[in-house]
Amino acid sequence: MERSADLVVVGAGMAGLVAAVDAAEKGLKVVVLEKGAGERYPCNTRMSGGIIHIAYTDGKAPAAELVAAIKARRPQIAPGLAEALGTGCGPFIEWLRGHGARFVRPGPAWQNWTLAPPRAITAGIDFLGRGPDILLRSLAQRLAACGGTLLTETRALRLRIAEGAVTGVDAEGPTGPLAVVARATLICDGGFQADPDLVRGHISPAPDRLKQRGAATAMGDGLRMAVEAGAAVSELAPFYGHLLSRDAMTSDKMWPYPEVDAISQAGILVGPDGRRFVDEGQSGVFLANAVAGREDPLSTTLIFDHAVWETAGRAARIPPNPLLARAGATIHSADDIAALAARAGLPADALADTLGRYNAAAASGGAAQAALDPPRTTGAYGAAALTNGPFYAMPLCAGITYTMGGLIIDPDARVLSRDGAPIPGLYAAGAATGGIEGGAGSVYLGGLAKAGVFGLRATAHVAGAQ
Numbered sequence: 001m002e003r004s005a006d007l008v009v010v011g012a013g014m015a016g017l018v019a020a021v022d023a024a025e026k027g028l029k030v031v032v033l034e035k036g037a038g039e040r041y042p043c044n045t046r047m048s049g050g051i052i053h054i055a056y057t058d059g060k061a062p063a064a065e066l067v068a069a070i071k072a073r074r075p076q077i078a079p080g081l082a083e084a085l086g087t088g089c090g091p092f093i094e095w096l097r098g099h100g101a102r103f104v105r106p107g108p109a110w111q112n113w114t115l116a117p118p119r120a121i122t123a124g125i126d127f128l129g130r131g132p133d134i135l136l137r138s139l140a141q142r143l144a145a146c147g148g149t150l151l152t153e154t155r156a157l158r159l160r161i162a163e164g165a166v167t168g169v170d171a172e173g174p175t176g177p178l179a180v181v182a183r184a185t186l187i188c189d190g191g192f193q194a195d196p197d198l199v200r201g202h203i204s205p206a207p208d209r210l211k212q213r214g215a216a217t218a219m220g221d222g223l224r225m226a227v228e229a230g231a232a233v234s235e236l237a238p239f240y241g242h243l244l245s246r247d248a249m250t251s252d253k254m255w256p257y258p259e260v261d262a263i264s265q266a267g268i269l270v271g272p273d274g275r276r277f278v279d280e281g282q283s284g285v286f287l288a289n290a291v292a293g294r295e296d297p298l299s300t301t302l303i304f305d306h307a308v309w310e311t312a313g314r315a316a317r318i319p320p321n322p323l324l325a326r327a328g329a330t331i332h333s334a335d336d337i338a339a340l341a342a343r344a345g346l347p348a349d350a351l352a353d354t355l356g357r358y359n360a361a362a363a364s365g366g367a368a369q370a371a372l373d374p375p376r377t378t379g380a381y382g383a384a385a386l387t388n389g390p391f392y393a394m395p396l397c398a399g400i401t402y403t404m405g406g407l408i409i410d411p412d413a414r415v416l417s418r419d420g421a422p423i424p425g426l427y428a429a430g431a432a433t434g435g436i437e438g439g440a441g442s443v444y445l446g447g448l449a450k451a452g453v454f455g456l457r458a459t460a461h462v463a464g465a466q
Contacts, residue, residue, distance in 0.1 A: 003149075005180055007020070007028050008180040008182040011430070012033075012036075013190055016032055016430075018095070018096075018139065018452050020150075021139050021146065022455070022456055030148040031148070031151065031180050032148065034153075036153070038152065040128070042217050044401065047125075050119075051114045052092070052096075053110040054445055057069045059092075059093050059112070063086050069086075073441075081409075084453065085445070096452070101131070102131070104116040107317050115135055117129070121318055123253050125256070154171050154173040157221075159225045159426070165423075165425045166423060166426040167182065167425060168185060169185055183425060185426055186413075187225070187415070187427070188429045189219075189432055191218045191220070193401070193403050196208065198220045203289075204292045209297045210297055210399070211255060213242065213244070223407065223432065226407050232408040235438060236406070238404040238438035238442040241289075242259035242260075243397075244259055245394060245396065247328070248399065251327070253327040256401070258316060260396065261285075262284070262381065263308055263309070263320060265379055267312075268354070269303075271299055274346045274348075274350030274351035276374060279376055281379035288400070289398070291397070291398040301346060301393050301396065302392075303391070304392050305387065306392075308386065312381060329394070333393075334389075335390050336389070337352045337391060346393070358385075365383075408433075409427070412427075412457055427458040429454035429457075430450060
Protein backbone atom coordinates (compact mmCIF):
# COMPACT_ATOMS: atom_id res chain seq x y z
CA MET A 1 0.00 0.00 0.00
CA GLU A 2 1.22 3.51 -0.75
CA ARG A 3 0.25 6.91 0.62
CA SER A 4 1.46 10.36 -0.33
CA ALA A 5 2.01 13.35 1.94
CA ASP A 6 3.82 16.63 2.28
CA LEU A 7 5.14 15.51 5.67
CA VAL A 8 5.44 12.07 7.23
CA VAL A 9 6.11 12.06 10.98
CA VAL A 10 7.61 9.06 12.78
CA GLY A 11 6.36 9.01 16.37
CA ALA A 12 3.31 10.57 18.01
CA GLY A 13 4.61 11.96 21.28
CA MET A 14 4.97 15.65 22.07
CA ALA A 15 7.31 16.44 19.18
CA GLY A 16 5.39 14.38 16.65
CA LEU A 17 1.86 15.52 17.37
CA VAL A 18 2.75 19.18 17.88
CA ALA A 19 4.57 19.17 14.55
CA ALA A 20 1.83 17.23 12.79
CA VAL A 21 -0.97 19.52 13.98
CA ASP A 22 1.01 22.64 13.19
CA ALA A 23 1.81 21.37 9.70
CA ALA A 24 -1.80 20.36 9.04
CA GLU A 25 -2.98 23.80 10.16
CA LYS A 26 -0.53 25.30 7.68
CA GLY A 27 -2.24 23.37 4.89
CA LEU A 28 0.21 20.49 4.57
CA LYS A 29 -0.94 16.93 4.02
CA VAL A 30 0.36 15.00 7.03
CA VAL A 31 0.71 11.30 7.88
CA VAL A 32 1.90 10.24 11.35
CA LEU A 33 3.26 6.74 11.99
CA GLU A 34 3.01 5.50 15.57
CA LYS A 35 3.95 1.93 16.43
CA GLY A 36 1.91 1.89 19.64
CA ALA A 37 -1.68 0.64 19.73
CA GLY A 38 -4.92 2.25 20.81
CA GLU A 39 -6.06 5.77 21.60
CA ARG A 40 -3.73 5.87 24.61
CA TYR A 41 -0.71 4.27 22.94
CA PRO A 42 2.25 4.31 25.37
CA CYS A 43 4.86 7.02 24.97
CA ASN A 44 7.09 9.00 27.30
CA THR A 45 5.16 12.25 26.89
CA ARG A 46 1.98 10.59 28.13
CA MET A 47 3.77 9.26 31.22
CA SER A 48 5.72 12.44 31.96
CA GLY A 49 5.28 14.93 34.76
CA GLY A 50 4.20 17.49 32.15
CA ILE A 51 6.55 20.31 33.22
CA ILE A 52 7.66 22.58 30.40
CA HIS A 53 10.83 24.36 31.46
CA ILE A 54 14.36 25.00 30.25
CA ALA A 55 17.31 24.28 32.51
CA TYR A 56 15.06 24.48 35.59
CA THR A 57 14.04 27.99 34.56
CA ASP A 58 10.49 29.25 33.92
CA GLY A 59 9.74 28.34 30.30
CA LYS A 60 8.33 31.82 29.65
CA ALA A 61 11.24 33.72 31.13
CA PRO A 62 12.80 36.27 28.74
CA ALA A 63 14.49 34.53 25.82
CA ALA A 64 17.89 36.00 26.69
CA GLU A 65 17.62 34.53 30.18
CA LEU A 66 16.73 31.10 28.82
CA VAL A 67 19.55 31.15 26.29
CA ALA A 68 22.00 32.13 29.03
CA ALA A 69 20.70 29.32 31.26
CA ILE A 70 21.18 26.81 28.45
CA LYS A 71 24.72 27.93 27.72
CA ALA A 72 25.63 27.99 31.40
CA ARG A 73 24.62 24.35 31.81
CA ARG A 74 25.69 23.17 28.36
CA PRO A 75 28.55 25.33 27.05
CA GLN A 76 29.30 22.79 24.31
CA ILE A 77 25.89 23.04 22.66
CA ALA A 78 26.15 23.40 18.88
CA PRO A 79 25.94 26.92 17.43
CA GLY A 80 22.41 28.24 17.08
CA LEU A 81 20.66 25.48 19.03
CA ALA A 82 20.68 27.34 22.36
CA GLU A 83 19.15 30.39 20.66
CA ALA A 84 16.57 28.26 18.87
CA LEU A 85 15.52 26.51 22.07
CA GLY A 86 15.61 29.58 24.29
CA THR A 87 13.67 31.84 21.92
CA GLY A 88 11.21 29.11 21.00
CA CYS A 89 10.03 27.94 24.42
CA GLY A 90 7.69 30.84 25.19
CA PRO A 91 5.99 30.67 21.77
CA PHE A 92 5.68 26.89 22.18
CA ILE A 93 3.85 27.33 25.50
CA GLU A 94 1.55 29.87 23.86
CA TRP A 95 0.97 27.45 20.99
CA LEU A 96 -0.12 24.83 23.52
CA ARG A 97 -2.41 27.30 25.27
CA GLY A 98 -3.93 28.15 21.91
CA HIS A 99 -4.64 24.47 21.43
CA GLY A 100 -6.49 24.05 24.70
CA ALA A 101 -3.71 23.09 27.10
CA ARG A 102 -4.24 24.14 30.70
CA PHE A 103 -1.44 24.74 33.18
CA VAL A 104 -0.97 24.87 36.94
CA ARG A 105 1.88 26.17 39.09
CA PRO A 106 2.46 23.50 41.74
CA GLY A 107 5.88 24.55 42.99
CA PRO A 108 8.94 26.69 42.25
CA ALA A 109 9.15 28.94 39.19
CA TRP A 110 10.56 26.27 36.88
CA GLN A 111 7.31 24.35 37.39
CA ASN A 112 5.13 27.32 36.38
CA TRP A 113 4.06 25.58 33.16
CA THR A 114 2.90 22.19 34.37
CA LEU A 115 0.19 20.58 32.24
CA ALA A 116 -3.05 20.27 34.17
CA PRO A 117 -4.22 18.32 35.93
CA PRO A 118 -0.83 17.34 37.39
CA ARG A 119 -0.05 13.87 38.67
CA ALA A 120 -1.07 13.19 42.25
CA ILE A 121 1.38 13.38 45.13
CA THR A 122 1.68 9.64 45.37
CA ALA A 123 4.19 6.91 44.69
CA GLY A 124 3.96 4.86 41.53
CA ILE A 125 2.37 5.16 38.10
CA ASP A 126 -0.24 7.89 37.68
CA PHE A 127 -0.71 9.27 34.16
CA LEU A 128 -4.17 8.40 32.88
CA GLY A 129 -6.32 11.52 32.81
CA ARG A 130 -3.38 13.75 33.72
CA GLY A 131 -2.29 16.78 31.71
CA PRO A 132 0.05 15.11 29.20
CA ASP A 133 -2.45 12.31 28.50
CA ILE A 134 -5.23 14.83 27.91
CA LEU A 135 -3.00 16.95 25.67
CA LEU A 136 -1.99 14.06 23.41
CA ARG A 137 -5.59 12.92 22.96
CA SER A 138 -6.65 16.49 22.19
CA LEU A 139 -3.88 16.96 19.63
CA ALA A 140 -4.76 13.68 17.93
CA GLN A 141 -8.35 14.87 17.60
CA ARG A 142 -7.20 18.19 16.22
CA LEU A 143 -4.98 16.46 13.67
CA ALA A 144 -7.94 14.43 12.42
CA ALA A 145 -10.11 17.56 12.24
CA CYS A 146 -7.47 19.21 10.05
CA GLY A 147 -7.41 16.27 7.66
CA GLY A 148 -4.22 14.68 8.97
CA THR A 149 -3.80 10.94 9.40
CA LEU A 150 -2.52 9.13 12.50
CA LEU A 151 -1.71 5.47 11.85
CA THR A 152 -1.15 3.46 15.03
CA GLU A 153 0.38 -0.03 15.15
CA THR A 154 2.62 1.12 12.31
CA ARG A 155 6.40 0.86 12.65
CA ALA A 156 8.81 2.77 10.42
CA LEU A 157 11.44 0.47 8.91
CA ARG A 158 13.59 2.51 6.51
CA LEU A 159 13.84 5.84 4.79
CA ARG A 160 13.08 6.15 1.10
CA ILE A 161 15.92 7.93 -0.70
CA ALA A 162 16.12 9.27 -4.23
CA GLU A 163 18.95 11.34 -5.70
CA GLY A 164 20.41 12.06 -2.29
CA ALA A 165 17.15 13.27 -0.73
CA VAL A 166 14.83 11.55 1.73
CA THR A 167 11.50 11.03 0.01
CA GLY A 168 9.46 9.21 2.65
CA VAL A 169 9.32 6.10 4.78
CA ASP A 170 8.73 2.39 4.31
CA ALA A 171 6.78 0.96 7.21
CA GLU A 172 4.90 -2.09 8.42
CA GLY A 173 1.30 -1.67 9.56
CA PRO A 174 -1.40 -3.97 10.88
CA THR A 175 -2.43 -4.93 7.33
CA GLY A 176 1.05 -5.26 5.88
CA PRO A 177 3.75 -3.12 4.22
CA LEU A 178 3.13 0.60 3.78
CA ALA A 179 5.07 3.16 1.77
CA VAL A 180 4.58 6.85 2.53
CA VAL A 181 5.99 9.08 -0.16
CA ALA A 182 6.61 12.58 1.18
CA ARG A 183 8.79 15.56 0.42
CA ALA A 184 9.70 15.86 4.13
CA THR A 185 10.21 13.27 6.88
CA LEU A 186 10.35 14.16 10.57
CA ILE A 187 11.85 11.64 13.00
CA CYS A 188 10.66 11.98 16.58
CA ASP A 189 10.40 8.43 17.87
CA GLY A 190 11.81 9.14 21.32
CA GLY A 191 15.38 7.80 21.37
CA PHE A 192 16.71 4.27 21.88
CA GLN A 193 16.46 3.53 25.60
CA ALA A 194 14.35 0.39 25.12
CA ASP A 195 16.75 -1.31 22.68
CA PRO A 196 19.05 -3.62 24.66
CA ASP A 197 21.75 -3.78 22.00
CA LEU A 198 22.06 -0.01 21.61
CA VAL A 199 21.97 0.51 25.38
CA ARG A 200 24.62 -2.16 25.89
CA GLY A 201 26.79 -0.59 23.23
CA HIS A 202 26.61 2.97 24.54
CA ILE A 203 25.17 3.25 28.07
CA SER A 204 25.37 0.17 30.29
CA PRO A 205 26.93 -3.32 30.20
CA ALA A 206 23.70 -4.70 31.68
CA PRO A 207 20.57 -3.17 30.07
CA ASP A 208 18.32 -5.66 31.83
CA ARG A 209 19.48 -4.26 35.17
CA LEU A 210 18.26 -0.73 34.41
CA LYS A 211 14.71 0.34 35.14
CA GLN A 212 12.79 1.66 32.16
CA ARG A 213 11.37 4.80 33.76
CA GLY A 214 8.98 5.58 30.91
CA ALA A 215 6.97 3.87 28.22
CA ALA A 216 9.86 1.56 27.20
CA THR A 217 8.85 1.85 23.54
CA ALA A 218 11.72 3.79 21.95
CA MET A 219 13.85 1.28 20.06
CA GLY A 220 16.11 3.58 18.04
CA ASP A 221 14.32 3.00 14.73
CA GLY A 222 14.74 6.62 13.67
CA LEU A 223 18.40 6.64 14.65
CA ARG A 224 19.17 3.52 12.62
CA MET A 225 17.24 4.72 9.57
CA ALA A 226 18.92 8.11 9.55
CA VAL A 227 22.41 6.70 10.08
CA GLU A 228 21.85 4.43 7.07
CA ALA A 229 21.02 7.63 5.14
CA GLY A 230 24.33 9.21 6.19
CA ALA A 231 23.24 11.18 9.27
CA ALA A 232 25.71 12.44 11.85
CA VAL A 233 25.19 11.47 15.47
CA SER A 234 26.32 12.93 18.77
CA GLU A 235 27.88 11.03 21.64
CA LEU A 236 25.25 8.41 22.49
CA ALA A 237 26.12 7.59 26.11
CA PRO A 238 24.18 10.16 28.18
CA PHE A 239 20.56 9.65 29.14
CA TYR A 240 17.97 11.49 31.17
CA GLY A 241 16.80 9.55 34.19
CA HIS A 242 16.78 9.41 37.97
CA LEU A 243 17.90 7.23 40.84
CA LEU A 244 15.14 5.02 42.22
CA SER A 245 14.66 2.50 44.97
CA ARG A 246 15.90 -0.86 43.70
CA ASP A 247 12.43 -2.19 44.42
CA ALA A 248 11.28 -0.28 41.31
CA MET A 249 12.70 -3.22 39.33
CA THR A 250 9.81 -5.37 40.56
CA SER A 251 7.18 -2.98 41.92
CA ASP A 252 5.12 -0.40 40.02
CA LYS A 253 4.61 1.40 43.33
CA MET A 254 8.20 2.67 43.18
CA TRP A 255 8.42 4.39 39.78
CA PRO A 256 8.51 6.82 38.03
CA TYR A 257 8.30 8.63 41.40
CA PRO A 258 9.53 9.14 44.05
CA GLU A 259 13.06 9.51 42.74
CA VAL A 260 15.84 9.71 45.32
CA ASP A 261 18.25 12.14 43.65
CA ALA A 262 18.18 14.71 46.44
CA ILE A 263 18.94 12.13 49.13
CA SER A 264 21.77 10.78 46.99
CA GLN A 265 23.26 14.25 46.62
CA ALA A 266 23.12 14.72 50.38
CA GLY A 267 24.35 11.23 51.32
CA ILE A 268 26.95 8.91 49.83
CA LEU A 269 26.72 6.21 47.15
CA VAL A 270 28.74 3.05 47.75
CA GLY A 271 29.35 -0.14 45.85
CA PRO A 272 29.29 -3.68 47.29
CA ASP A 273 32.80 -3.03 48.65
CA GLY A 274 31.47 -0.24 50.87
CA ARG A 275 33.47 2.40 48.97
CA ARG A 276 32.30 5.57 47.23
CA PHE A 277 32.63 5.59 43.43
CA VAL A 278 31.12 8.91 42.28
CA ASP A 279 31.01 12.59 43.20
CA GLU A 280 27.62 12.98 44.87
CA GLY A 281 27.78 16.74 44.37
CA GLN A 282 26.88 16.29 40.69
CA SER A 283 23.30 16.34 39.38
CA GLY A 284 20.90 13.48 39.99
CA VAL A 285 20.87 12.77 36.24
CA PHE A 286 24.68 12.49 36.29
CA LEU A 287 24.48 10.09 39.25
CA ALA A 288 21.91 7.92 37.47
CA ASN A 289 24.27 7.71 34.48
CA ALA A 290 27.14 6.76 36.77
CA VAL A 291 25.15 3.97 38.40
CA ALA A 292 23.95 2.69 35.02
CA GLY A 293 27.51 2.47 33.75
CA ARG A 294 28.76 0.21 36.54
CA GLU A 295 29.51 -3.43 35.84
CA ASP A 296 26.45 -4.29 37.91
CA PRO A 297 24.00 -1.35 37.91
CA LEU A 298 22.11 -2.96 40.80
CA SER A 299 25.12 -3.00 43.13
CA THR A 300 24.78 0.56 44.52
CA THR A 301 23.59 1.42 48.03
CA LEU A 302 22.69 4.89 49.25
CA ILE A 303 23.88 5.71 52.78
CA PHE A 304 22.40 8.65 54.69
CA ASP A 305 21.44 9.77 58.16
CA HIS A 306 18.26 10.94 59.83
CA ALA A 307 18.99 14.61 59.16
CA VAL A 308 19.14 13.91 55.42
CA TRP A 309 15.95 11.83 55.57
CA GLU A 310 14.09 14.72 57.20
CA THR A 311 15.46 17.43 54.85
CA ALA A 312 16.45 16.18 51.39
CA GLY A 313 14.04 13.29 51.84
CA ARG A 314 11.12 15.71 51.99
CA ALA A 315 12.36 18.27 49.43
CA ALA A 316 10.72 17.03 46.21
CA ARG A 317 7.09 17.63 45.26
CA ILE A 318 6.65 13.83 45.37
CA PRO A 319 8.92 13.13 48.34
CA PRO A 320 10.62 9.82 49.18
CA ASN A 321 9.88 10.55 52.83
CA PRO A 322 7.29 9.28 53.59
CA LEU A 323 6.04 7.91 50.24
CA LEU A 324 8.70 5.26 49.67
CA ALA A 325 8.36 3.89 53.17
CA ARG A 326 4.58 3.76 52.81
CA ALA A 327 4.96 1.90 49.50
CA GLY A 328 7.12 -0.73 51.17
CA ALA A 329 10.54 0.16 49.78
CA THR A 330 13.60 -1.53 51.24
CA ILE A 331 15.18 0.97 53.62
CA HIS A 332 17.53 -0.54 56.20
CA SER A 333 18.08 1.42 59.41
CA ALA A 334 20.28 1.09 62.47
CA ASP A 335 21.66 3.20 65.29
CA ASP A 336 25.27 2.49 64.33
CA ILE A 337 27.21 1.86 61.12
CA ALA A 338 28.28 -1.69 61.98
CA ALA A 339 24.69 -2.80 62.45
CA LEU A 340 23.62 -0.91 59.29
CA ALA A 341 26.33 -2.63 57.25
CA ALA A 342 25.20 -6.03 58.47
CA ARG A 343 21.60 -5.34 57.48
CA ALA A 344 22.58 -3.94 54.08
CA GLY A 345 25.04 -6.75 53.31
CA LEU A 346 28.04 -4.41 53.16
CA PRO A 347 31.53 -4.91 54.69
CA ALA A 348 31.37 -3.12 58.03
CA ASP A 349 35.02 -2.06 58.28
CA ALA A 350 35.10 -0.64 54.77
CA LEU A 351 31.83 1.24 55.20
CA ALA A 352 32.94 2.68 58.53
CA ASP A 353 36.24 3.79 57.00
CA THR A 354 34.49 5.33 53.98
CA LEU A 355 32.04 7.21 56.16
CA GLY A 356 34.76 8.33 58.57
CA ARG A 357 36.87 9.78 55.75
CA TYR A 358 33.84 11.43 54.17
CA ASN A 359 32.66 12.97 57.43
CA ALA A 360 36.12 14.34 58.21
CA ALA A 361 36.38 15.91 54.76
CA ALA A 362 32.85 17.32 54.98
CA ALA A 363 33.67 18.91 58.32
CA SER A 364 36.89 20.44 56.96
CA GLY A 365 35.47 21.46 53.57
CA GLY A 366 37.35 22.81 50.56
CA ALA A 367 40.63 21.06 49.92
CA ALA A 368 39.73 18.09 52.12
CA GLN A 369 36.63 17.37 50.02
CA ALA A 370 38.64 17.77 46.82
CA ALA A 371 41.20 15.27 48.17
CA LEU A 372 38.61 12.52 48.61
CA ASP A 373 38.66 9.67 46.09
CA PRO A 374 36.49 10.42 44.22
CA PRO A 375 36.37 14.15 45.07
CA ARG A 376 33.19 15.62 46.53
CA THR A 377 32.16 18.91 44.96
CA THR A 378 29.43 21.23 46.18
CA GLY A 379 26.22 20.84 44.21
CA ALA A 380 22.58 21.19 45.18
CA TYR A 381 23.47 19.85 48.60
CA GLY A 382 26.88 20.67 50.02
CA ALA A 383 28.76 17.87 51.69
CA ALA A 384 27.65 17.51 55.31
CA ALA A 385 28.86 15.01 57.88
CA LEU A 386 26.48 12.08 58.24
CA THR A 387 26.47 11.77 62.03
CA ASN A 388 22.84 12.03 63.10
CA GLY A 389 21.45 8.56 63.78
CA PRO A 390 19.58 6.51 63.03
CA PHE A 391 21.45 5.73 59.82
CA TYR A 392 19.87 4.38 56.66
CA ALA A 393 20.88 2.23 53.68
CA MET A 394 18.71 2.08 50.55
CA PRO A 395 19.52 -0.24 47.63
CA LEU A 396 19.24 1.68 44.35
CA CYS A 397 18.70 1.25 40.64
CA ALA A 398 19.12 3.64 37.74
CA GLY A 399 15.89 4.67 36.04
CA ILE A 400 16.36 5.53 32.35
CA THR A 401 13.69 7.78 30.83
CA TYR A 402 15.09 8.86 27.47
CA THR A 403 18.42 8.95 25.70
CA MET A 404 20.03 12.37 25.17
CA GLY A 405 22.34 11.36 22.33
CA GLY A 406 21.09 11.07 18.79
CA LEU A 407 20.83 12.78 15.42
CA ILE A 408 22.66 16.06 14.94
CA ILE A 409 20.31 18.81 13.76
CA ASP A 410 20.58 22.49 12.84
CA PRO A 411 18.34 25.23 14.32
CA ASP A 412 15.63 24.40 11.75
CA ALA A 413 15.62 20.76 12.94
CA ARG A 414 17.19 19.57 9.68
CA VAL A 415 19.26 16.41 10.18
CA LEU A 416 22.90 16.96 9.28
CA SER A 417 24.99 14.51 7.33
CA ARG A 418 28.41 13.36 8.44
CA ASP A 419 29.94 16.10 6.30
CA GLY A 420 27.89 18.74 8.13
CA ALA A 421 25.38 19.54 5.38
CA PRO A 422 21.60 19.13 5.84
CA ILE A 423 20.18 15.92 4.39
CA PRO A 424 17.44 17.11 2.02
CA GLY A 425 13.98 16.17 3.24
CA LEU A 426 15.01 14.85 6.67
CA TYR A 427 14.22 16.46 10.04
CA ALA A 428 14.31 15.33 13.67
CA ALA A 429 12.97 16.59 17.00
CA GLY A 430 12.70 15.53 20.62
CA ALA A 431 14.68 12.64 22.10
CA ALA A 432 15.68 11.40 18.64
CA THR A 433 18.12 14.33 18.47
CA GLY A 434 21.57 14.77 19.95
CA GLY A 435 23.95 17.62 20.70
CA ILE A 436 21.41 19.63 22.70
CA GLU A 437 21.35 17.82 26.04
CA GLY A 438 23.92 15.33 27.32
CA GLY A 439 27.66 15.68 27.06
CA ALA A 440 30.21 14.77 29.70
CA GLY A 441 28.01 16.11 32.50
CA SER A 442 24.86 14.31 31.31
CA VAL A 443 23.24 17.74 31.16
CA TYR A 444 19.44 17.84 31.23
CA LEU A 445 17.67 20.90 29.84
CA GLY A 446 14.02 19.82 29.54
CA GLY A 447 12.67 17.10 27.29
CA LEU A 448 9.18 18.44 26.62
CA ALA A 449 10.42 21.92 25.74
CA LYS A 450 13.06 20.46 23.42
CA ALA A 451 10.45 18.29 21.73
CA GLY A 452 7.89 21.01 21.15
CA VAL A 453 10.27 23.77 20.12
CA PHE A 454 12.08 21.75 17.47
CA GLY A 455 8.88 20.12 16.29
CA LEU A 456 7.52 23.59 15.53
CA ARG A 457 10.79 24.71 13.96
CA ALA A 458 10.72 21.69 11.66
CA THR A 459 7.22 22.41 10.39
CA ALA A 460 8.00 26.10 9.93
CA HIS A 461 10.91 25.15 7.68
CA VAL A 462 8.94 22.49 5.78
CA ALA A 463 6.06 24.92 5.19
CA GLY A 464 8.43 27.69 4.15
CA ALA A 465 10.17 25.43 1.65
CA GLN A 466 7.00 24.72 -0.33
